[in-house]
Amino acid sequence: MKADLTTKYDMLVPRYTSYPTAPHFNDDVTADVYGRWLCELDPKTALSLYFHIPFCDEMCWFCGCYTKIVKRYEPVSEYLNTLLKEIDLVADRLPGRFSAHHLHWGGGSPTMLTGPDWMRIMDKLRARFDFAQNAEIAVEMDPRTATLDYVRAVASAGVNRASIGVQDFDPKVQEAINRIQPFEMTRQVVDWLRDNAIDGINMDLMYGLPHQSVDGVIDMIDKTVEIRPNRIALFGYAHVPWMKSHQKLIKEEDLPDNRQRWVQFSRASDRLEERGYVKIGLDHFALPDDALAIALKNHTVHRNFQGYTVDDSPAMLPFGASAIGALPQGYVQNVLPLRDYTRAIDAGEFPVQRGRALTARDKLEADAIMRIMCDLECDLDQVCAAHDMTPDALDAGLEKLAPMAADGIVVIDGRHIRLTAQGRPFVRLVASAFDAYLGSGQGRHSKAV
Numbered sequence: 001m002k003a004d005l006t007t008k009y010d011m012l013v014p015r016y017t018s019y020p021t022a023p024h025f026n027d028d029v030t031a032d033v034y035g036r037w038l039c040e041l042d043p044k045t046a047l048s049l050y051f052h053i054p055f056c057d058e059m060c061w062f063c064g065c066y067t068k069i070v071k072r073y074e075p076v077s078e079y080l081n082t083l084l085k086e087i088d089l090v091a092d093r094l095p096g097r098f099s100a101h102h103l104h105w106g107g108g109s110p111t112m113l114t115g116p117d118w119m120r121i122m123d124k125l126r127a128r129f130d131f132a133q134n135a136e137i138a139v140e141m142d143p144r145t146a147t148l149d150y151v152r153a154v155a156s157a158g159v160n161r162a163s164i165g166v167q168d169f170d171p172k173v174q175e176a177i178n179r180i181q182p183f184e185m186t187r188q189v190v191d192w193l194r195d196n197a198i199d200g201i202n203m204d205l206m207y208g209l210p211h212q213s214v215d216g217v218i219d220m221i222d223k224t225v226e227i228r229p230n231r232i233a234l235f236g237y238a239h240v241p242w243m244k245s246h247q248k249l250i251k252e253e254d255l256p257d258n259r260q261r262w263v264q265f266s267r268a269s270d271r272l273e274e275r276g277y278v279k280i281g282l283d284h285f286a287l288p289d290d291a292l293a294i295a296l297k298n299h300t301v302h303r304n305f306q307g308y309t310v311d312d313s314p315a316m317l318p319f320g321a322s323a324i325g326a327l328p329q330g331y332v333q334n335v336l337p338l339r340d341y342t343r344a345i346d347a348g349e350f351p352v353q354r355g356r357a358l359t360a361r362d363k364l365e366a367d368a369i370m371r372i373m374c375d376l377e378c379d380l381d382q383v384c385a386a387h388d389m390t391p392d393a394l395d396a397g398l399e400k401l402a403p404m405a406a407d408g409i410v411v412i413d414g415r416h417i418r419l420t421a422q423g424r425p426f427v428r429l430v431a432s433a434f435d436a437y438l439g440s441g442q443g444r445h446s447k448a449v
């Protein structure tokens with residue numbers, strides 16, 4: 001790699017799990033607008049459902065999610081009752097009975113739910129939606145609180161994929177992020193999952209955490225590969241204490257610098273490839289026979305708020321406080337705080353706080369950005385044609401890439417863009433060339449690498 005591109009391109013850019021990104025959502029999308037969007041959906045639309053459980057029993061200091069620390073089950077149980085009402089509210093508004101192809105439980109920690117509550121909410125969902133025969137039902141799982149009984153309960157509820165939060169196995173790193181989770185604990189939970197026929201195993205790892213070294217990250221990868229999950233996400237820790245005040249508990253002097261972060265990621269990434277994993281986009285890896293690796297070959301990988309996915313549903317409906325959904329008409333986000341969410345549902349209103357209606361131009365730029373994020377290449381002529389735009393509609397973005405082409409980050413051939421191997425860690429920066437909103441609004445982002 002040419003001398004220090006990581007320093008030259010030390011910029012803050014979005015992760016592009018949506019476009020326009022969440023800081024550009026506005027209050028034009030109201031409960032009424034969302035209600036109308038739901039009414040306009042074609043009943044043949046394959047739905048994706050996202051449920052947010054905004055509770056944890058302890059705060060991990062690196063956490064970037066919306067969650068609330070609770071020591072009793074009552075708030076969780078009351079929240080479940082509200083979710084049940086929200087399911088009815090949404091299903092009543094839809095113009096017919098819809099089929100769900102993907103269901104994702106995120107948080108916070110869905111591991112907070114009891115087995116009986118899992119059955120209760122899944123029964124309600126099955127009463128209000130059809131589930132495709134091969135529907136993916138995925139849950140984020142915290143091994144520190146998952147028990148064998150819990151795993152059996154989610155298996156009986158139909159869960160077939162689990163995302164296991166790990167971050168790192170090094171006790172010193174775990175202590176610095178307030179998340180003590182020995183390797184054997186994680187391995188035990190994965191064994192339970194597989195014994196209960198939950199064979200889709202994702203593991204979430206992190207680089208750029210306090211006290212992480214390159215050797216430590218390699219050791220983390222080797223331990224993970226021993227467990228052999230189907231998919232691995234290797235996220236860069238985003239230190240944004242101005243947004244997440246608990247991150248102030250992480251000492252900045254313990255964090256690796258930008259150059260070290262880059263070396264950690266690239267060595268970890270190479271190690272995963274040596275161990276047989278296929279790289280997907282920015283930060284995901286999959287075994288070659290996994291659906292995500294197969295989708296990569298077919299250029300059908302998608303990116304949504306959960307990261308890289310094979311979920312191609314045109315409509316993801318959000319349930320729960322702060323949950324974000326994506327419909328053909330635009331994005332919608334449920335309200336925070338929790339009491340406002342509960343109040344809206346109890347009043348029989350959609351608990352919408354904000355969102356973003358998409359223009360034709362937004363959809364064009366979104367397509368270019370998502371193809372770059374997923375395929376690491378993009379044929380702008382094809383994208384423009386698919387949106388009935390003139391071939392030069394994205395040329396302004398192309399021009400912004402000239403310095404990155406000179407630095408060997410991208411190769412530009414006419415209107416075809418391809419990231420080089422050394423340019424891969426800069427994929428968000430390349431995608432940002434087509435972001436018409438970058439630099440405007442309130443958003444502050446994380447480091448490009």
Ligand code: SF4
Pocket residue numbers: 055056058059060063064065067107108109142165
């Ligand atoms: S368990 Fe997950 S959501 Fe909860 S605090 Fe830790 S990282 Fe955040």
